[in-house]
Amino acid sequence: xPRTILVVDDNQNMLQxxxxxxxxxxxxxxxxxxxxxxxxxxxxxxxDVILSDLKMPGMSGEAFIALARxxxxxxxVIVVTAYGSIRSAIQCIKSGANDYLTKPFEPEELxxxxxxxxxxxxxxxxxxxxxAVIQGAQPYRRLVGKSPVMVRLQEQIAQVAPYRSNVxxxxxxxxxxxxVARTIHEEGPRSDQPxxxxxxxxxxxxxxxxxxxxxxxGAFTGAIRNRMGSLEQADGxxxxxxxxxxxxxGLQVKLLRVLQEREFSPVGGKMVQKVDVRIIAATHHDLKQxxxxxxxxxxxxxxxxxxxxxxxxxxxxxxDVNLLANAFLAQLRAEMDKGVHCFEPAALALMDRYPWPGxxxxxHNAVERSLLSCKGSVMTVxxxxxxxxxxxxxxxxxxxxxxTSLAGEDLExxxxxxxxxxxxxxxxxxxxxxxxxxxxxxISDRSMWHRLKKLGIQVxxxxxxxxx
Numbered sequence: 001x002p003r004t005i006l007v008v009d010d011n012q013n014m015l016q017x018x019x020x021x022x023x024x025x026x027x028x029x030x031x032x033x034x035x036x037x038x039x040x041x042x043x044x045x046x047x048d049v050i051l052s053d054l055k056m057p058g059m060s061g062e063a064f065i066a067l068a069r070x071x072x073x074x075x076x077v078i079v080v081t082a083y084g085s086i087r088s089a090i091q092c093i094k095s096g097a098n099d100y101l102t103k104p105f106e107p108e109e110l111x112x113x114x115x116x117x118x119x120x121x122x123x124x125x126x127x128x129x130x131x132a133v134i135q136g137a138q139p140y141r142r143l144v145g146k147s148p149v150m151v152r153l154q155e156q157i158a159q160v161a162p163y164r165s166n167v168x169x170x171x172x173x174x175x176x177x178x179x180v181a182r183t184i185h186e187e188g189p190r191s192d193q194p195x196x197x198x199x200x201x202x203x204x205x206x207x208x209x210x211x212x213x214x215x216x217x218g219a220f221t222g223a224i225r226n227r228m229g230s231l232e233q234a235d236g237x238x239x240x241x242x243x244x245x246x247x248x249x250g251l252q253v254k255l256l257r258v259l260q261e262r263e264f265s266p267v268g269g270k271m272v273q274k275v276d277v278r279i280i281a282a283t284h285h286d287l288k289q290x291x292x293x294x295x296x297x298x299x300x301x302x303x304x305x306x307x308x309x310x311x312x313x314x315x316x317x318x319x320d321v322n323l324l325a326n327a328f329l330a331q332l333r334a335e336m337d338k339g340v341h342c343f344e345p346a347a348l349a350l351m352d353r354y355p356w357p358g359x360x361x362x363x364h365n366a367v368e369r370s371l372l373s374c375k376g377s378v379m380t381v382x383x384x385x386x387x388x389x390x391x392x393x394x395x396x397x398x399x400x401x402x403x404t405s406l407a408g409e410d411l412e413x414x415x416x417x418x419x420x421x422x423x424x425x426x427x428x429x430x431x432x433x434x435x436x437x438x439x440x441x442x443i444s445d446r447s448m449w450h451r452l453k454k455l456g457i458q459v460x461x462x463x464x465x466x467x468x
Contacts, residue, residue, distance in 0.1 A: 003118055006030045008038040008052040008064065009080065014103070018051065018080075021107045022114065035059030035067075042071045049117045051101075054081040062091075069096035074124060076117035143176070143183055144327045145320040148440055149312040153180070160307045161187040166259065168244075168304045169282040171311030174361030177282040178242060180311055184280060185238040193237030198230045201246035209251055210267050219268020231264055231275050238278045244304065245285030245296060252297045259303040279304065314356040314363065321352045324360060328367040329379070338371055343379040350381055354388050420455050423448075432459050 005027050009015045012033070019029045030047075032038035036059050041047065050068055054061035065077055079093070079100035093100060098120060099113055143154060160167055161184045169177045178197065185195050203211050210219075214229030230239060241247070247255070258264050263274050281304045290296035314321065325343060333340050343351075347370075356362055366385050374383040381389065422441065430436035438448035452459065 002026050002028050003048040004028045004030065004044060004046045005114060006032070006038060006041050006044070006047060006050045008032045008035065008050070008056070008061070010034060010053065010056040014053070014080075018110060021110050024107075025111055025114075027114070035061065035064030038064055039067065042068060047072065047075050048121050049114055050075055050077045051080055051114070052077065054079060065097055074121070076120050078113050078117055143179060144323050145317055146323065147312075147317040147320045149316050150320060153309065153311065156307075156309050157184055157187065160184060160309075162189060164190075164278045166278070166304050166306045167280045167309060168287075168301075168307070169280065169309045169311060170287075171282075171284065172313045172359055173284045174359035175311040175313055176360045177284075177311050178240065180309060181238075181240045181242075181280045181282060185240075185278075188238075188278075190237050190278060194234050195238050195240070196230050196234035197240040197242060199242045201243040205248045205251075208248065209254070212251065213254065213264050213266050215267035216269040219266070223268065226266075229266065231258065231277060232273065234277045235275050236277070238280060241279065241281040243283055243285075244281040245283035245287055245290055249295065249297065252300050256297065256300045256303060259300070314359045321354075321356070321363065322348050324363055325351055325367055328364050329371070332368050332371050336371060338374070339377055340371055340374050340379055341377050344381070347379055347381045347384055350384060350388060354391055416455070419451065420457070423451060423455065423457060427457075427459060434459060 005022050007015060007018045007022070007029060008031075009018070010033050015031050015033065019031055022029045028046075030041050030044065032041060035052075035056055038050075038052070050065075050072075052061050052065055052068070056064075061079070061081075065079065068075070068077055073096075076098040077096070079097045080103065081100060082103050090100070098117055101109060101113055143150065143157075145151075145153075157180065167181070167184060169180050171177050181197075182195065185191060198211060200208070210223075210227065210229065212229050212231055214227050214232055215223050217223055217225050241255075254264070258275065258277075259279060262276065263272050265272055285296075287296050287301045287305070291298045291301055314324075322343075325348065329340065329343070332338075351363070351366070358365070366388060369385050370379055370383045374380075423437070426437035426440040427434070429440060434448055434452070435445050438445050441448070443451075451457075
């Protein structure tokens with residue numbers, strides 16, 4: 001692959017020799033006869049290596065190299081100097097140059113020095129890319145969001161993380177239940193102990209028992225050696241049981257014993273093993289409904305549901321879509337090495353209007369697909385998936401304040417109905433707690449009281465109706 005090399009030397013013959021030698025190695029060569037002229041090349045996006053003479057009229061090599069290191073710290077610099085100026089070359093290396101060549105030199109020496117500098121350049125770029133991946137992944141792994149429901153979720157995590165109590169996480173598919181579970185583990189005292197996730201819906205029944213409890217040699221056909229199960233692997237740490245609602249009813253009995261006695265026996269084994277493990281379970285099912293249908297044991301549900309946490313769907317997280325989209329963009333552009341810096345405002349507005357039935361997982365997928373489509377440095381509406389652009393709800397909500405939305409009503413009546421709907425919705429979400437509803441609406445408690453009085457909304461009646 002051709003690389004771009006900048007050669008700076010006031011000697012035309014030396015400049016020509018170095019250019020020809022490097023072009024023979026298939027490099028693209030930029031040449032300058034002075035430090036002043038070379039400054040114009042420092043903005044070259046694909047610049048890979050700089051070779052500069054020390055003794056030049058006008059701007060000295062030392063001054064040019066200092067500026068080059070300041071403006072392009074990512075580009076290695078090789079000092080080219082006569083034998084009598086080695087002391088100056090060493091001083092340049094102390095100031096940031098990466099290597100030096102003494103004149104006269106063989107073509108092979110020049111090519112070797114450049115190849116070494118290119119390897120350094122590649123390692124530096126790879127290190128920067130990996131650092132960006134790590135930093136970009138962190139916002140995704142932690143819980144990104146400033147909406148009231150996410151603030152409440154983070155408060156719940158802080159409350160339960162320090163203890164070993166079992167936690168049951170509920171929420172729609174794609175809301176980030178595993179991310180919540182992982183955060184609980186990482187913020188608790190077991191963070192340096194094993195984290196073992198297992199998906200109860202992804203493993204067939206005949207393998208699930210062995211997956212959980214392990215087995216001894218000869219327990220069944222194909223059991224040619226002892227196998228450690230997930231429970232034993234998680235000893236001292238956390239076992240995350242994703243989609244616990246899909247666990248077979250027969251295995252639920254055995255899991256209940258673990259929760260009650262903190263012990264288990266491997267499949268085919270008689271020895272009882274003690275285990276110290278925190279259980280965090282998650283499901284998108286309504287376990288109470290499954291209990292009524294005989295699909296889930298009630299005693300197991302209560303053992304798991306010591307501290308319930310509901311992860312809100314994305315449509316309830318006002319203002320979080322743009323935060324998440326930008327966090328995913330930072331993560332994915334580093335992983336995919338794409339030069340996309342941001343979303344255009346119209347694209348962010350469209351994503352904010354979309355209802356996201358697949359929740360955070362769907363948003364991550366949409367950003368990744370958009371990044372693959374984007375050819376510029378800014379993500380536009382045209383880069384977004386068609387399901388977002390063509391969605392009828394997104395189109396309907398695109399202009400909620402249009403004249404057609406009045407539907408024959410006068411403005412005052414329309415505003416009063418809109419205000420009434422918003423207040424009732426806030427009261428529903430806060431279960432009738434006026435102060436909490438006021439916070440959801442972004443108004444003061446006093447303003448909330450005046451609005452309730454003006455609109456004739458009886459909070460106590462609403463609360464009574466909800467309890468009937």
